[in-house]
Amino acid sequence: MTEQVGGTVDTARARGLAHPADAPVGHYRWVYLWHWPIRAMHWVAAISIVLLIFTGFAIGRPYYLPAGQVTGEFFIGWMRLIHFIAAGALVATVIVRVYWLFAGNRYERFAALLPVRPSDWVNMFKQIKYYLMIRPERAPRYLGHNPLQQLSYTLIYLVAIVMIVTGFAMYGQANPGGLIRGATLWVPQLLGGMQNVRLVHHVLTWAFLIFIPIHVYLSIRADVIERGGTMSSIITGGRFVRSDEEFIDG
Amino acid sequence: MLMPTSVPWADEESLGSFLERRRVSRREFLGFCAEITAILGLASTMAPQVAEALQAIKRPSVIWLQLQECTGCVESVVRTAEPTIGDLVLDVVSLDYQHTLMAAAGHQAEKALQDSMAANRGKYLLVVTGSVPLKANGVYTTIGGRTAKVILEEAAAGAAAVIAVGACAHWGSVQAARPNPTGAVGVSDIVKDKPVVNIAGCPPIGDVVTATIVHYLTFGRVPELDHDGRPMFAYGARIHDQCPRRANFDAGQFVEEFDDAAARKGWCLYHVGCKGPATFSPCPIFMWNTRTSWPIGAGHPCIGCTERNFWDSMSPFYTRMPNVAGVGVERTADLIGAALAVGATAGVVAHAAATGVHQIRARRAARELPVVSNAPPPPPPPPPSNPEGR
Numbered sequence: 001m002t003e004q005v006g007g008t009v010d011t012a013r014a015r016g017l018a019h020p021a022d023a024p025v026g027h028y029r030w031v032y033l034w035h036w037p038i039r040a041m042h043w044v045a046a047i048s049i050v051l052l053i054f055t056g057f058a059i060g061r062p063y064y065l066p067a068g069q070v071t072g073e074f075f076i077g078w079m080r081l082i083h084f085i086a087a088g089a090l091v092a093t094v095i096v097r098v099y100w101l102f103a104g105n106r107y108e109r110f111a112a113l114l115p116v117r118p119s120d121w122v123n124m125f126k127q128i129k130y131y132l133m134i135r136p137e138r139a140p141r142y143l144g145h146n147p148l149q150q151l152s153y154t155l156i157y158l159v160a161i162v163m164i165v166t167g168f169a170m171y172g173q174a175n176p177g178g179l180i181r182g183a184t185l186w187v188p189q190l191l192g193g194m195q196n197v198r199l200v201h202h203v204l205t206w207a208f209l210i211f212i213p214i215h216v217y218l219s220i221r222a223d224v225i226e227r228g229g230t231m232s233s234i235i236t237g238g239r240f241v242r243s244d245e246e247f248i249d250g
Numbered sequence: 251m252l253m254p255t256s257v258p259w260a261d262e263e264s265l266g267s268f269l270e271r272r273r274v275s276r277r278e279f280l281g282f283c284a285e286i287t288a289i290l291g292l293a294s295t296m297a298p299q300v301a302e303a304l305q306a307i308k309r310p311s312v313i314w315l316q317l318q319e320c321t322g323c324v325e326s327v328v329r330t331a332e333p334t335i336g337d338l339v340l341d342v343v344s345l346d347y348q349h350t351l352m353a354a355a356g357h358q359a360e361k362a363l364q365d366s367m368a369a370n371r372g373k374y375l376l377v378v379t380g381s382v383p384l385k386a387n388g389v390y391t392t393i394g395g396r397t398a399k400v401i402l403e404e405a406a407a408g409a410a411a412v413i414a415v416g417a418c419a420h421w422g423s424v425q426a427a428r429p430n431p432t433g434a435v436g437v438s439d440i441v442k443d444k445p446v447v448n449i450a451g452c453p454p455i456g457d458v459v460t461a462t463i464v465h466y467l468t469f470g471r472v473p474e475l476d477h478d479g480r481p482m483f484a485y486g487a488r489i490h491d492q493c494p495r496r497a498n499f500d501a502g503q504f505v506e507e508f509d510d511a512a513a514r515k516g517w518c519l520y521h522v523g524c525k526g527p528a529t530f531s532p533c534p535i536f537m538w539n540t541r542t543s544w545p546i547g548a549g550h551p552c553i554g555c556t557e558r559n560f561w562d563s564m565s566p567f568y569t570r571m572p573n574v575a576g577v578g579v580e581r582t583a584d585l586i587g588a589a590l591a592v593g594a595t596a597g598v599v600a601h602a603a604a605t606g607v608h609q610i611r612a613r614r615a616a617r618e619l620p621v622v623s624n625a626p627p628p629p630p631p632p633p634p635s636n637p638e639g640r
Contacts, residue, residue: 075502177486202571224605
């Protein structure tokens, strides 16, 4: 039996305890936020990053295989092939994302990369306090990404770019006279040798492994609490918001 | 093996007639030319051209400076594998100055250097092994009371070409590793006005030195160089891409410890610290000691000695990854990364649990609150325009 939640309650009193989940009744509107290139880019990047993590660890050291086990005649070879193809896909998503910084809507453009107004920074700290459960009431709401999301997604973009640059610096070694090698020679020079390039590439993998559980969790959590279809917004492009709700960037 | 002889190569005599005088057969000479042509990566059809050019050359003058170094590079070059004619031409006959190999010593040796530089100004080949210390005005290496920097600058000024042999002359090698107490630098840090060929390696393979000099004598210019001044014919491919154990790498067959079964089977040394994937060198092809073996062939991982700053950037030599500076030897990057990822996941789980508790408490509280109005919801407002956001 589904729980019936109806009528109007004294929310001012309820807020003192904790914020309840939004009651899934009332008047909602559907807001279209993410155009298909952004959604496609998200899922291609998600799949390729997962593939890159698994194949990357397999190339570096197959932790999840017993030491010295014969794993097939071309195991690392296949891992590298998948790694390089997924890397190409990730580069494609970067190109799409950069293009959509110019072509996208206000939630997808440059201004959505970082909190710019001082009030956005204040709201970001309110959001952090809300997540840390220091402040039970909900932080100021945004239709697009809130400032904390903007900052963390931009940081993960930067991580991806560093991964691509360091990855191609290593990849280019196979063809010393080639274009990729020539275009990435500055990378080992900047980082103090190819071993440091390898180290940076390896360590930053963990940035994804830290980002992914938090990102997936907070997305699901927002969907559960707001009941606005946050999760489906990265599939359909839009989400439901209450008609009477005010948004900072609405 | 051709030994030094009492029949010297006369100044205006061509190499061809000199070799004839030394009773070197035409077959032997062409064999040498074919080998050098192959080492230089030229088409085999170029061998007659190399032979023609080489037999016409006049006696070249080679001055070999040994600065701050261990003489290992000289040891390597005098063990040049096959080109015995190369030995003869380059190590024995043409060396006007090489203070380890030459018979003269002291003032006599220094006079030979001055005489040769004066007589062959602008024509001699300058080979340098060893780094140049710069701290404390260069007092860490002096020969005949003069510092390495002064000697090198003077010799380079009159040289036709400068060949820096070995990691010391390339960038300073072990004495330039942190903290570089003597301020050691390579030849190309001092000689800026003419091309410096870096024969990288600690020590480099002697054949590469010989082939570079033959290239210069044959074509009158230094071979094509990479971004770090190393000849492309030798340093144009990665050890990893030429390695006979590459098939084991691709198959995921790795040595994990030096005495394990995989090591005895000759599997890939990547996990015990092989730097072949970041090292450009012809070791797998040219090999060492008359093409007997080479480090990976003998079961030892490559330490990356042809790369700049390898003592710092390629160490520790027996682990695949560098240590994270300032954190300690044991705490490797993976430990920190795994700890953070596990911490993030644990935090997520704890946060989800806390959220659940909040939700249950909030809903219970909301249900207990009096409903102040049971009136039906107001009529829906007109649907707002769908903000595209543009």
